[in-house]
Amino acid sequence: MAITRSRKVEIVSDLRKIAETNTSFLILEYKGSSVQDLRNLKKKVKEVQAANIMVIKNSLAKLVFKGIKGEFLGDVVGQNILVYSNDGIALCNVLKAAQKEFKNISIKKAMIEHHVLSKAQVEEIAQYKSIDGVKAQLLSVFMAPMQYIYNVINEKIKQNEV
Numbered sequence: 001m002a003i004t005r006s007r008k009v010e011i012v013s014d015l016r017k018i019a020e021t022n023t024s025f026l027i028l029e030y031k032g033s034s035v036q037d038l039r040n041l042k043k044k045v046k047e048v049q050a051a052n053i054m055v056i057k058n059s060l061a062k063l064v065f066k067g068i069k070g071e072f073l074g075d076v077v078g079q080n081i082l083v084y085s086n087d088g089i090a091l092c093n094v095l096k097a098a099q100k101e102f103k104n105i106s107i108k109k110a111m112i113e114h115h116v117l118s119k120a121q122v123e124e125i126a127q128y129k130s131i132d133g134v135k136a137q138l139l140s141v142f143m144a145p146m147q148y149i150y151n152v153i154n155e156k157i158k159q160n161e162v
Contacts, residue, residue: 008060015056015064024088024112025065026095026122028081030055032104038081041105044098051085051094076108088112089128096126 003011019025030038045053058076085091088110095107110117112125128134 003057011057011060012063015060018052018084019064022084022086023114024085024091024110026083026091026110027076027108028083028095029078029106029108030081030104031079033102037102037104041081041098041102044094045083045091048085048087048090048094051083051087051091053081053083056080056082080108081105087131089125089131089134092122092126093128096123 030041033041042053045051058078058080061076061080061082083091083095089112092110092112099105099107107119107122110119110122117125128137
């Protein structure tokens with residue numbers, strides 16, 4: 001059954017809100033996947049905070065993303081799922097693991113923080129656990145010199161006391 005024009009307008013409006021309020025979007029191809037696989041994938045995606053998943057009609061998605069996010073979906077064809085969240089790293093991590101479990105699901109394109117990424121780039125980003133993990137690593141890099149200075153000063157104080 002075809003979707004009515006008013007329903008399409010409603011879907012595009014909802015998708016625009018999603019596109020404006022989220023920073024990470026991945027397009028997955030699910031051709032050949034079973035309903036059970038899709039349900040399990042949805043459960044895995046829900047593990048990421050504020051992440052969601054939806055089957056999306058390509059023509060409607062292109063209407064939405066053309067004006068807001070550039071040409072993110074320019075050449076996307078086939079049966080696709082849109083996965084979105086504000087934590088792109090955690091989302092990439094979950095979807096990389098899901099690709100191993102669900103053989104018929106593959107990442108086509110991704111956009112994180114307005115940067116369009118290839119499948120290889122998504123897999124590289126997936127090595128981190130979450131955006132908080134990246135921040136913690138960065139903080140530890142900044143803290144290392146300060147810790148060294150603290151240790152040197154502390155040793156000098158101990159030497160002067162003896």
